[in-house]
Amino acid sequence: MVTMAAVDHFHLLYREISRSCNFYIEALAVVGAWYTIRKCMSLAVDTYSMLRLHVIPKLGGEIDLVKRYGKWAVVTGSTDGVGKAYAEELAKRGVNIILISRNKEKLEAVSKSISETYKVETDFIVADFSKGREPYPAIKEALKDREIGILVNNVGMFYSYPDYFTNLSEDILWDMINVNIASANMMTHIVLPGMLEKKKGAIVNVSSGSCCQPTPMLTIYGASKTYLDYFSRALHHECASKGIFVQSLTPFVISTKMTTLSGMAAKRSFFFPSAEEYASHAISTLGLSTRTTGYWKHAIKFTLGERLPEWIWAWFSLYIFRITRKEALTHEVK
Numbered sequence: 047m048v049t050m051a052a053v054d055h056f057h058l059l060y061r062e063i064s065r066s067c068n069f070y071i072e073a074l075a076v077v078g079a080w081y082t083i084r085k086c087m088s089l090a091v092d093t094y095s096m097l098r099l100h101v102i103p104k105l106g107g108e109i110d111l112v113k114r115y116g117k118w119a120v121v122t123g124s125t126d127g128v129g130k131a132y133a134e135e136l137a138k139r140g141v142n143i144i145l146i147s148r149n150k151e152k153l154e155a156v157s158k159s160i161s162e163t164y165k166v167e168t169d170f171i172v173a174d175f176s177k178g179r180e181p182y183p184a185i186k187e188a189l190k191d192r193e194i195g196i197l198v199n200n201v202g203m204f205y206s207y208p209d210y211f212t213n214l215s216e217d218i219l220w221d222m223i224n225v226n227i228a229s230a231n232m233m234t235h236i237v238l239p240g241m242l243e244k245k246k247g248a249i250v251n252v253s254s255g256s257c258c259q260p261t262p263m264l265t266i267y268g269a270s271k272t273y274l275d276y277f278s279r280a281l282h283h284e285c286a287s288k289g290i291f292v293q294s295l296t297p298f299v300i301s302t303k304m305t306t307l308s309g310m311a312a313k314r315s316f317f318f319p320s321a322e323e324y325a326s327h328a329i330s331t332l333g334l335s336t337r338t339t340g341y342w343k344h345a346i347k348f349t350l351g352e353r354l355p356e357w358i359w360a361w362f363s364l365y366i367f368r369i370t371r372k373e374a375l376t377h378e379v380k
């Protein structure tokens with residue numbers, strides 16, 4: 047009798063437990079299905095955006111930049127690297143170019159070469175953006191009667207090599223703020239009112255992939271590029287309805303003088319395009335995406351980088367940059 051009652055109890059208990067388990071299993075299955083559907087949808091959207099941005103423009107016809115934004119473009123930091131290559135891509139599409147950099151001889155040479163090669167008008171302004179407020183009155187005066195359709199805030203500086211914040215000199219701190227942040231603010235402040243008047247224009251701010259997470263040992267460089275990224279995105283929301291397109295370009299390493307000098311990846315390779323290759327991709331995203339790396343291989347890195355937990359990104363950055371710093375210092379001693 048006692049044994050039968052115990053078996054009955056056990057049976058009952060088992061039925062109760064399996065009933066509630068079924069409920070939990072079903073609930074977990076719903077959560078799992080929801081998660082899978084969300085991940086699949088986000089992957090599909092990412093793939094579509096990547097194709098729309100990096101493949102479709104290459105297949106279809108190019109956007110007529112002159113018609114859409116205007117005849118003239120200003121490109122800062124345009125005698126070398128990305129700035130020069132981007133200026134050439136604009137000129138290839140019939141846009142007249144105003145170059146701004148520090149060195150007059152280099153400006154003359156690049157200006158002449160662009161006008162002869164692409165049969166567009168060119169001009170240049172000599173200016174050093176590390177000099178605080180000094181260069182802007184002259185730039186404003188020089189651009190006064192020009193109808194600027196495109197502004198490319200490309201000028202930027204980097205460290206000699208990745209380093210700890212306290213090792214950086216006061217000069218580097220001020221230069222980084224003036225060249226990487228103030229120049230984009232001031233140039234935009236000079237050019238944007240004219241664009242708003244015409245109700246058309248494009249502003250491209252060259253930020254960096256380092257803005258996708260806080261990057262130790264590139265502390266102020268990364269922070270200055272994050273500033274540009276937020277500045278661009280907020281400005282786009284402010285001005286899009288008035289016909290202005292603002293783009294934040296967030297590339298990873300491009301093989302230029304900047305990366306050579308910093309002792310970082312200097313040679314062109316699968317993930318490190320030349321400035322020319324990068325610019326030819328980046329320009330086809332103008333008018334299509336307000337925030338992009340501008341280059342599909344970098345887009346893969348950015349998507350992965352953004353999804354990493356911050357501590358892994360920071361640990362990895364520290365690991366790589368400590369080695370880079372050590373190599374650069376050893377090189378300096380030799």
Ligand SMILES: NC(=O)c1ccc[n+]([C@@H]2O[C@H](COP(=O)([O-])OP(=O)(O)OC[C@H]3O[C@@H](n4cnc5c(N)ncnc54)[C@H](OP(=O)(O)O)[C@@H]3O)[C@@H](O)[C@H]2O)c1
Pocket residue numbers: 122123124125126127128129146147148149152173174175176200201202203225252253254255296297298299300301302303304305321
């Ligand atoms: N290279 C990369 O891996 C990479 C990655 C992400 C983002 N970026 C960003 O892309 C932009 C261009 O980089 P880049 O690699 O092409 O640089 P780069 O090869 O070093 O060229 C820099 C250009 O800026 C001019 N310049 C430098 N300091 C200046 C100043 N104080 N005032 C006026 N002009 C100045 C230089 O000409 P002069 O010396 O004749 O003045 C040169 O034309 C930067 O904003 C950088 O942060 C680069």
